[in-house]
Amino acid sequence: MRASLESLLATGRVLVADGATGTNYFKMGLTSGEPPEFWVTDHPDRVKSLHQQFVDAGADIILTDTFGCNRHRLKLHKAEARVHELASGAARLARDVADASGRSVVVAGSIGPTGELFEPLGAMTEAEAIDTFAEQIRGLFEGGADVAWIETMSAPEEMLAAAKAAIREGVPYVCTMSFDTAGRTMMGLLPQSLEAQFTELERKPLAIGANCGVGASDILVSISEMHGFNTPIVSKGNCGIPKFEGTTITYSGTPELMGKYAALAADAGARIVGGCCGTSPEHLQAISQSLTSRIPGPAPTQDQIVDLIGPLTNQAPSVLESPRRNRRERL
Numbered sequence: 001m002r003a004s005l006e007s008l009l010a011t012g013r014v015l016v017a018d019g020a021t022g023t024n025y026f027k028m029g030l031t032s033g034e035p036p037e038f039w040v041t042d043h044p045d046r047v048k049s050l051h052q053q054f055v056d057a058g059a060d061i062i063l064t065d066t067f068g069c070n071r072h073r074l075k076l077h078k079a080e081a082r083v084h085e086l087a088s089g090a091a092r093l094a095r096d097v098a099d100a101s102g103r104s105v106v107v108a109g110s111i112g113p114t115g116e117l118f119e120p121l122g123a124m125t126e127a128e129a130i131d132t133f134a135e136q137i138r139g140l141f142e143g144g145a146d147v148a149w150i151e152t153m154s155a156p157e158e159m160l161a162a163a164k165a166a167i168r169e170g171v172p173y174v175c176t177m178s179f180d181t182a183g184r185t186m187m188g189l190l191p192q193s194l195e196a197q198f199t200e201l202e203r204k205p206l207a208i209g210a211n212c213g214v215g216a217s218d219i220l221v222s223i224s225e226m227h228g229f230n231t232p233i234v235s236k237g238n239c240g241i242p243k244f245e246g247t248t249i250t251y252s253g254t255p256e257l258m259g260k261y262a263a264l265a266a267d268a269g270a271r272i273v274g275g276c277c278g279t280s281p282e283h284l285q286a287i288s289q290s291l292t293s294r295i296p297g298p299a300p301t302q303d304q305i306v307d308l309i310g311p312l313t314n315q316a317p318s319v320l321e322s323p324r325r326n327r328r329e330r331l
Helices: 005-009 022-028 036-042 044-057 071-075 080-099 126-143 156-169 216-224 255-267 281-293 302-309
Strands: 061-063 106-111 147-153 173-177 207-212 233-237 242-245 248-251 270-275
Touching: 005 106, 022 036, 022 044, 036 044, 036 080, 044 061, 044 080, 044 281, 061 080, 061 147, 071 080, 071 126, 080 106, 080 126, 106 126, 126 147, 126 156, 147 156, 147 207, 156 173, 173 233, 207 216, 207 270, 216 233, 216 255, 216 302, 233 255, 255 270, 255 281, 255 302, 270 281
Parallel strands: 061 106, 106 147, 147 173, 173 207, 207 233, 233 270
Antiparallel strands: 242 248
């Protein structure tokens, strides 16, 4: 059943976004170095299967298999000419699952970074970035996406270029950044400064927030520092802490932990809660059930987040800290 993200947000309930793409694909047979986007044509049944599992687990929003579907990322695989084909195809696969669900499910067109540095650090110009993202957005919306989902951004310039591309194409958009470097993005932006980045844009995002990053505790602190934003907040955190087991990355989060994370994210002010790397359909079901059964509580303090979810990994000193001793000193 088709619905707009705006209409779902208007219901007032906390919405459930889906979980991980890449880490779940690895369990389904994706090999190291293989672009997940190629599965749109090589294994469409597997792509639809993961979407279906997330919808069955309670997702209101499913993200297309297009995180790296821009000309710069695809150029690494000699596939820069396939942007429109893969973007539109991925959106159609997600659209098929959403339309058959029997309830309102939003198809969000995933748009990740180009991997290029902007001037003066690199060669990327704003005009080239806008054209790059606009090309991807056109494919996504031709295939049936409902909203452009700009995610895992580190540089404000790149995020805004993607937002400007969405505005130019006349489509709604969401923006999330990864606050994975001592409580900031890799390019230095603090969570509390995120909303102000959009002040000069003629069309504002439907929602903004954080995704990926380091662990569930860290992202909860990041979104807590967005308290007071007028724009709905998104929290799409990793499933616990990533660690290497041999050459494989695993995540420490259990379904129980992700359920606790979801309730705390909602109490911290998030209107959309989901999972990023490591989040399986089983984890997402725990998130959905937690939000359904949750009794709203006050915004958590940093100490409460650490007590319930676990220690912070690399968060900088936070405005949320209670007068008690900083728990990071015990790490």
